[in-house]
Amino acid sequence: MKPENDLLLRAASGEKTERTPVWLMRQAGRVLPEYRAVRAKMGGFKELVETPEFACEVTIQPVDILGVDAAIIFSDILVIPEAMGLPYQMIESKGPWFEKTIQTEKDIQDLRVANGEEDLHYVIEAIRLTKAALAGRVPLIGFAGAPWTIFAYMIEGSGSKTFSKAKKFLYTNPALAHLLLEKITQSTVHYLKAQVKAGADLVQVFDSWAGVLSPEQYDEFALHYIREICDALSPLVPVTVFAKDAYFARAGIAKTSCRIVGLDWTMDIAESRAIVGPGKTLQGNMDPCLLYADFETIKKETEKMLRAFGPQNHIANLGHGLYPDTEKDKVRCFVDTIKAFRF
């Protein structure tokens, strides 16, 4: 069923639309007092992710409150390692932490390939509920972490500035690294297919730690697996690949079967258009810190961004997730500026 507001899907497919669609990474989150209220009831972030009714509720909040052109299911990229056999905790103001990490071949063999429907039933159920509750108002975006980023957490066991343990593994055990990456990729394909079956209209692959790899390592250990995911999902729905900080990866990503390439704010728009080519849609790329500025500056810079992307093949977004201390009215100003703008 075609959503009532299908701007996102039409822009994704390269159609010329009456205006540029907009959604925001981390739009369902602490920036909304309404989210914080649900969160206070739930206790922790993971409880929220694992409770379909509440995940559904906070997924829809930004559609109502901010007026964005898409919902993105409220979840976490680290549900995949957990579904494969590595549970994690989300530690307040510190981030994710894994008690067990991957060090040996046996550790990898002990992992299972996740089955989306069963191992991640709570996400799939949240998507079904959200899809029903949205009643076709806007498209619903599903997502997963890219294999390299998931791999990095599974080896490192937590966030890191350098992910040097994960990179050490690539240099010292390339064959084992590929074994693990392949297992993650299979899990991710199952998971994303289950998301689409449950109602996701588009899926985004987040390669959050793409930027710590050299271009050569990116080709070998990251892009290869992204390509597999794109090839498995693209026949079903449009796929977005967002490789944060990996400016060098744009050309390679453009050659996959993805429909949309995500950009962060360090990536020049005209240069990115030239690299990616006219056949794909770009998504992004405002610096989330712009939303700390005054309304006039937000409006001016947002319009400048829209003009730089042009009237077609663009989905407006930030170049990273919303920062939690952003004022709601500043977020609305960004969204409203995009919705009011006409070429």
Place this chain on the structure above:
Amino acid sequence: MKPENDLLLRAASGEKTERTPVWLMRQAGRVLPEYRAVRAKMGGFKELVETPEFACEVTIQPVDILGVDAAIIFSDILVIPEAMGLPYQMIESKGPWFEKTIQTEKDIQDLRVANGEEDLHYVIEAIRLTKAALAGRVPLIGFAGAPWTIFAYMIEGSGSKTFSKAKKFLYTNPALAHLLLEKITQSTVHYLKAQVKAGADLVQVFDSWAGVLSPEQYDEFALHYIREICDALSPLVPVTVFAKDAYFARAGIAKTSCRIVGLDWTMDIAESRAIVGPGKTLQGNMDPCLLYADFETIKKETEKMLRAFGPQNHIANLGHGLYPDTEKDKVRCFVDTIKAFRF
């Protein structure tokens, strides 16, 4: 007085040299057991930085132990905020922490412009001692943080993944930001000139947090001040600018009066050469994680890097500081491979 081994300075000036010179960021540091021994005697990192005799000792260690072609004075970029009136602590395994940060115009007015000779006498004295102790064996490199990076710590008060407080300041108080950046720049110029007077043969400007800015903000809030520093120092010694993660800044940096442009491992060598042009020397750019690999891989990848840079206008280095858990013999393998290689 020309150093006995002046490969670094000849490569910096664009001369064709008999082989590529090599030094390593953070070569004086925890990677050497000999450093850890001095450090154990001293208590903390800051005590070491502030005690010229010991700073001198650890500065010379890698020349003796690793056989590198340059010494770099053992110090810290955060001595500048401290000299301007913002003291900091270096907290073990957490990083720097400032009790007071900059928030208002008055905070900025209360800062003094640092005088290198007096406010940073301990670094200047360490340079004098080191210069004498080196007895002309290899050149001595001085350094400072780039104004944007120093500014970021002064506002943020510690390290950060996003430096969103510092960036918020740029968006909300651009005029005050320039006031502070100018004061940092003046301090840095005084400081680097004092370093040169005391014997530094080359100075490097580290813009460690360059990569969190958009290209436009980089031009306005970072590059402008780097240019001032280059113009003040270039008549005295060769200047290296290393803007980590700021691939977009290479063209702008190439247009300053610096002699050497530092690259990290995400920056393609041929592309960087094309952007920077033949008139400058490039420095870098091996991934420090390569040194976790086996000797054969280190040798092969290092030779590949040397060939990619070519026989001229290159100073070999890593693309970031040495990671502390790297084995000394692996570091030696990198250095020895470079010293043995002939085009």
